[in-house]
Amino acid sequence: MNSGAAQQLVISGVGGQGVLFLTRLLAEAALEKGLPVFTSETHGMAQRGGTVISHLKVGDFSSPMIRPGFADGLLILKDENLNLHAGYGRTGAWAVVNSRDFDSLPQAGQGLKITAVDAGALARSVNSARSVNLVILGCAMAVCPDMFCSPEDLLGVLEKRLANDKDRFRKAGAALEAGMKAAN
8 A cells, every 4th residue: 555545444353352452553553654544442342242343544534433335444353243344344345254154154244355264263273362363464464465554564563562472473473374374
């Protein structure tokens, strides 16, 4: 993405899945590239496993909220949330959904280019069960080649955030890579 382009992403999951972590990671990557960024989140009943949604806008915007029908991409960490938030996607937008069975996905995603990935299994395969969010992000990086940041940008931000925990950084990188490979 060039600095004049704009991108709007919706990240959806439930409390404890790392929706806010992904939002901050992407926002920091945008800032590192000198791009303007807005974020907004709704926590809801997050502490009890309730829905959490965040909006991320990169580019020349004047407000943080994404209107329904305008998101370029959706990262859905819990497949049931596709029904709740598919309406944010514009026609032709991409959506990466954490799901064990593509055929069982809700039909609300019509008009979206949906990629389903069993992120839980992939996260466990790299010995990082809590990295479902990073698997989904890795998959999104592969599905959206014109993303405003690169996998290397994300790894740079992760390396700074996890400077004191090399094992966690290694697992985070493995989760991103597993997601990218799953999309191909």
